[in-house]
Amino acid sequence: MLDNDTPVFRKNQWRILLAVMFCYFFFYTGRQTFGFAIPGIKEEFGLSSATLGWISASLLWAYAIGQAINGNLADKYGGRKIMTAGAVLSCGANWVVSFSTGFLSLLIPWAANGYLQSLGWAPGSRLLSKLVGSFRAR
Incomplete structure (x- = not known):
């Protein structure tokens, strides 16, 4: 186990912080593509503006539901694994949306993307809380 004051430990803390921030940047970007x-x-x-509003809302509702579920998954399986799975699967869901041809083919993968997006925040927060805790342990 590394001592909290070693340069190697500090370097690894910064690497983790930057990796989580970079990964979450892509999660955030994956939620914003629909608006553009x-x-x-x-x-x-x-499609009407109202219909597109419902599709957009499906991501937000699925994201909210996922937040309630995925924090527990991160506790059980580890934040790094869950966050990585969410990033890869969310990318896949965004890709599937690109093949849409109408309302349902937009709604279903976009809602799935919302759930998969929620695999980023709670697990990422878990990773960062451990990081901050080790900064404070000095």
Whole structure:
């Protein structure tokens, strides 16, 4: 076990902090893509603003439900594993959305993306809380 005052320990703390921040940046970006695509989706699929609002809301509701579930998963399986799985699976869900042809084919993978996005915050917070705890242990 490394002593909290060693340079190697401090370097590893910074590496973890930057890795979690970088990973969460991509989670955040994966939630924002839909808003930029709305004008094109509206034109190509002929969906109304209200319909696109429901699709967008599906991500937020799934994200909220996932927050209640995924903190426990991170406690059970480890924050690093859950956060990594969420990043990879969310990327896949975003990719699936790109093949959508209408309402349901947008709604279902976008809601799934919301749930998978929630695999980032609680596990990432768990990793960072351990990091901060080790900073304070000095």
